[in-house]
């Protein structure tokens with residue numbers, strides 16, 4: 476899991492500083508680990524800590540962190556980009572279950588695609604290093620209705 480210290484080291488390597496604002500954004504993502512926050516959400520949360528921060532700074536910081544591989548940018552087809560901290564580099568991204576009725580997003584941590592990845596390696600001579608899997612359907616609350 477990404478921690479602020481390792482991000483700080485990577486930023487320094489690339490000639491960036493971990494400013495208080497960047498740190499606040501990272502910590503907010505860490506505190507809201509499985510929430511899949513939009514730029515707007517991050518802005519509202521960070522504003523509580525750094526009242527002088529602007530949404531443009533939040534936007535640029537999230538882009539920078541994404542370029543560094545510290546955060547994943549997610550698109551759940553709900554009209555906005557969402558962000559979450561990236562896992563360890565060698566781990567594949569977890570899968571997301573998106574409810575078509577209420578929009579709730581759940582995570583599936585198990586990869587379970589090793590068999591498919593092996594097949595792809597054999598049949599397509601393609602080395603899979605990651606994947607973004609989205610399942611669309613209805614959550615337990617919505618199927619009960």
Ligand SMILES: [Zn+2]
Pocket residue numbers: 567586588589592605606
């Ligand atoms: Zn995988």
Ligand SMILES: [Zn+2]
Pocket residue numbers: 574575576577578579613614615616617
């Ligand atoms: Zn639902």
Ligand SMILES: [Zn+2]
Pocket residue numbers: 509511559569571582
């Ligand atoms: Zn997630």
